[in-house]
Amino acid sequence: MNCISIFPIFAAALVMAASCCRGSRTAEVFDTVYYAPSHAAGFEIIGCRDSLSRVIRVMSPWQDADSTAFDLFIARGGENPPEGFSGQVIRGQAERIVAMSSSYVAMLDLVGETGRICGVSGMDFISNASVLGRRGSIVDVGNEADADFEKLVSVRPDLVLLYGITASSPMEGRLRSLGIPYMYVGEYLESDPLGKSEWIVAIAEVAGVVQEGVCVFDGICRRYEALKEEVREKAAGRPKVMLNVPYGDIWYMASAISPVATMIADAGGEYLYRDNLTNKSIPIDMEKAFALASEADFWFDTGRISSMEELLSSYPRFAGVRCVAEGNVFNNDRRMSPGGGNDFWESGQVRPDLVLEDLVGILHPELRDGEGLHYYRRLD
DSSP states (O other), rough: SSSSOOOOOOOOOOOSOOOSSSSSSGGGGGOOOEEESOSSEEEEEETTTTOOOEEEEEESSTTTTTTTTTEEEOTTTTTOOOTTTTSEESSSSSSSSEEEEEEHHHHHHHHTTTGGGGEEEEGGGGHHHHHHHHHTEEEEOOOOOGGHHHHHHHTTOOEEOOOOOSSOOHHHHHHHHHHHOOOEOOGOOOOHHHHHHHHHHHHHTTTTTTHHHHHHHHHHHHHHHHHHHHHHHHHOOOOOOOOOOTTTTBEEEOOTTTTHHHHHTHHHHHSSSSOOSSOOOOOOOOHHHHHHHOOSSSSOOOOTOSSHHHHHHOGGGGGGGGGHHOOOOEEEOOBBBTOOOGGGGGGGGGGGHHHHHHHHHHHHHHSSSSTTSSSSSEOO
């Protein structure tokens, strides 16, 4: 990846005679790939050859949306979208942005553009200091299922950054009727932790600072890969790792091909649950969970459980498992906001290099200081 310039990649299958987006043309004139992600599978930046405008194409806006694509046309230089284009359109860069997920706040922060944020979902759960410092001028529009559109309209956004879980966002229809452009961001669907981070480039394109986005992602990628290689060459052994606690009465376990499982492996560990190869977490019963925990050298991500006393009072049966007896239980709640937001679910989602550094520090303190952690802490 090159931080000096982005060279267009001409897609052989799409090469056509049309060379710009000024005329009466169909959507098929998007004949040039301006950014092909190296790790993300969910987006690309395309356009017309020799055009200033760009299209962010989101290939899978929500889970199992394999046949659904979403396009945002960023019109520049007086150009218009081609005839027949049915996606969303913004004129120039988005100056005023409503971010419906805290991870989008983190992406804008990494490219120095949090000043564009005029609305968020759940201000009390935001960790970003810049946004919290401007909370008087940023509206909290609520959650997607029950958004306050009066507040949203009042800040005159150029773009709303949305997400879908198993279907389109419940906000989509109302935004269309109001004529407010929106874009789906699908970083949470990526199986590669660096793929999640690479969505920084898409957000940077929206803000008109795509080169900065490329450079930021390049730095994250280089740091991650260097640490991964150091672990491969120098780490001693592969400690076994258990994850999570029950949600209600159900213990969900991440897929063996999930970002967290990938990072555990890259940090020189072994994720114990190998039966799930889907793109979703699946439930296991307490007997299976106890058997896995009994094998574990470390236990990560205890969620709402913030102390060893709370863990043992909630699940006394686990007191005798080795990782608990040895105090090797860690949660990712070191960086909590005053309102109860967890920065791991904000900046941690797009800084896999820092998360990996934490995991290496815990699993292999001979390589990294396990006390200087960013997101994780040992339960006391």
